[in-house]
Amino acid sequence: MLEVREKIDVAIVGAGHAGCEAALACARLGLETVIFTMSADNIAFMPCNPHIGGSSKGHLVREIDALGGEMGKVIDKAFLQSKMLNTSKGPAVHSLRCQADKMEYSKEMRRILEAQDHLTIKQAEVSELLYEDIADESLKHQGYERRITGVKIFSGIIYEAKAVILCTGTYLKSRCLTGEAITYSGPNGLQPSNLLSASLITAGIELRRFKTGTPARMDGNSIDYSKMEEQFGDDPVIPFSFDTDPADVQKPQVSCWLTYTNEKTHDIIRNNIDRSPIYAGVIEGVGPRYCPSIEDKVVKFPDHERHQVFVEPEGTYTNEMYIDGMSSSLPEDVQLAMYRTVPGLENCKIVKCAYAIEYDCLCPGQLHPTLELKKIRGLFSAGQFNGSSGYEEAAAQGLYAGINAAMEILGKEFLSIDRSEGYIGVLVDDLVTKENLEPYRMMTSRAEYRLLLRQDNADLRLRSKGYEVGLISQEKYDALLKKQELINSEVERLKKTKVGANASMQSFMEKNNSTPLKTATSLAELICRPEFNYDNISEIDPDRQDLPADVKEQVEITIRYEGYISRQLRQVEQFKKLEKKLIPADIDYNDVSSLRLEARQKLEKFRPTNIGQASRIGGVNPADITVLVIYLDSIKRGQANEE
Template identity: 50%
Template sequence: TYSAGRAGELASIGLAENLKELGFKVGRLNTCTPPRIDRRTIDSSKMKEQKSADIPLSFSFENKGKIYKDFSVFMTRTNQKTHQIIQDNIHRVPLSNGTIQSAAIRYCPSVEDKIIRFPEKESHQIFLEPEGYNTEEIYLQGFFTSLPADAQQKALHTIEGLENCKIIRYGYAIEYDIMYPNQLKYSLETKAIKGLFLAGQVNGTSGYEEAAEQGLLAGINAVQLTRGKELLILDRSEAYIAVEIDDLVTKSVTEPYRLRTGLAEYRLLLRQDNADLRLTPYGYKMGLISEQRYKKFLKKKTLVENEKERLKEVIVHATQKVNELLNKLGTTPLSEAVNLAALLTRPEVTYNQTVSIDPNRQELPAEVTEQVEIQIKYAGYIKRQEIQVKRFKKLENYKIPKNIDYFNMHGISHEGKERFSEVQPISLGQAKRISGITPSDIAALMINIEKIKRVKRV
């Protein structure tokens, strides 16, 4: 082992030492990377091809149509020979032999870890992903490893299609410093030092989207702070990035944090199709969205609402034509008239399939009709979650005064006092989400806060 950054970059040990000197609590986590291999040395004819999507999805709502060349991904699998080589060399792996003892990422295990944890599995998937248009490097998704170089080469050569592959860059393990994120505010500014923002893997997350999105939010708030303007603070019902930041700030980390849909209790509202409806107003307010784009967004929003209302007024009668269509779609015929919005709540019926019984329908953009259909079809579930969000907001709006001495409060458990003092929650909602906090701690906290508020009013 030796000191270095990723892929041969310089180490940042001095940064961690500096943070320690400033009084921050720091720790160590680890991860590993897959080898990169030369595309020209792969026999893809032995692998399963996965082609690019015909209708691709984009992160941006501004992208229309296909904006990239088709790139196939190929899938192959490890086998018993591969596993035997890995097992024979497991004592040489720093994550297994004790050289590295910090916590590794749970939801992105190394190939060695998969073989140890799942010995009953005869093989594991490997996806060969191109690194880009202008390179021959292939990323071996699913083969994260810290095996020595000779063992990596030997193991890969046992895999179908990789018998003659050439490694361009070997996989490696890296142990790195983090600052425990419960020392941050929701803006990603540190609690201890005004104006110091931290974002990325340093806050205990993975180095993927979890790190990148922090940079966006911290950058926005750093600029807003220098301008003396309102900071961008989102809550758990508004965006996945808010779920992540709340988890980091409130619960801290014991292993590299990965954001999963299961961590978002309001995930039905946090869909990819409505990201613009949720976040464009914030982007415009912060100066990140142009006037032209914002007007376009408002037009879409208006078209969606108008079409939803129109469909409620379109009456569909139980005619032969209508029932023939419904039979064809595999759903129950009508016995009485209903509005078209009610008909669209049926799982078998889509918006586009009802055009023949809706003669006055105007042509609308696909992004509008998609949103209309989703909001109508899942209205009951969405409304139920919105009621849950109202309860959540009530707790979030119950603010806790700053600089409270929790150890002088009565009725709170000793652990509760320690946890509250460490996290310094800003709301009752956040206080409830702190690990180790009991309902009685929350009840006692509310009583103490009300006493403080009464004293201040007097």
């Protein structure tokens, strides 16, 4: 057999949401990139809930877009219904969510990949990592043992590459379980990747088993929607991408439906719980805490009389409806009985059974903050392989890993987003510093500075970083600077513009059910009153400009929450001080006297790059951090004395 070798810059293993963003980032930065997939017909496929965004996940999509990623633009073209969540609460937790036409989303992403210069799609199973031992002493001191040289596919062809990004999703040695029936396949019956895990283990990469699941899909013609509560989309629709013209997303939307489980449902589950692979001990992997199966809900919350069930369309091309809230691994006969107790589903017909899926993924403690593997130079990873869950988390990691792989090849500075700068920073930091004994899911509660990290200001926070790495054009960057200038100048104008406590003003206050003025006040102070906003004070503000809607939104939020924002900015200053205290890559924690054994073991495992990161590792307490800081200061003093 002839040996065939192809020379490329970057190999992307997997064409899910992580792989697509990673591949586009590398190709757009001028690197010859090949994205390998088990099925070219299932690029950016959604085997679980066909939606993008939602609480905190919407923040990630906006941040992906701000950095130059693609997810927001694609969902703007492929959504069936759009809704801004949590609007009764403050802007920090507002999150956009779109129900997707899953096939149209996949087709649109494939069109984008196929049209991208420097990017090739290859349907093939990557069976082996290729690498060589590290000879560079400086890299050895940083902990690297090997350097990636490429990948081999099942047919035997070798692709020599300067970087490899693993975006394998749930495909590594995956198996699907529905009761006693076990299928050795990937999600939705797709082919699994059975060979690569062994190569990863041989390379010194530690793997573990995780589990996730999905509900049944029903024939929509068998559902009685009159027994359910209709759920409508927003009017007007707000686009995900900062580059999408809002006029382009105003279109007729498809309804979703809300119903509930009941005691009959729960009784059937309880009576058959021993047939669930989760409770029968058949499943080895750990499942997601925050996206539990219906069995878990019934067992762990026995006092709940009912659970929400959302019935959502899979696309305009099909009658299939996704039964959100009732994922399961129970046998098909139990599933059918269980679903038919739910109002509206009494005569339902199952098109695709619910199932649990197990797969190999990365053990914690093996990643640099760049998402490069600590032991293998040039090997990056993203998505569910890193122990996370969700399309948005995967896409964010894919973009981040793709950018950093490109930066390494191009000899440029790595992209860094810390916890105070973005949800992506929170996501990456949590994956790098925490044990994460279950699939990681992004939530707003994980972000310490969420008032600063709103989905509405993601462009103001991160677009400049996208420009610096080369994914945001000069035109878009100039538009960002103009937007920031408009916001700042308008905020200052409103603070300086005063209105007096005269008769006409008191009449205006009375008309708007507001407390009369006792003295002159600024327009900014009026906006802080709950009955006023930027638009409804227009009649007493003749000097205002005709500003874009997104600028007006930022002006109002900046003024209303100025005190809270200032307080969080002060907290960020303290956070930054700890992040700037760097820890040498070759530190020997055995030399740090008075450090507790558990702390020493955890620090050795995770190898944090700075004191802030070290303080977030489980098992490392404030006293350990104090000991570590004193030790590092003593090293600096010793080095200064030598000089």
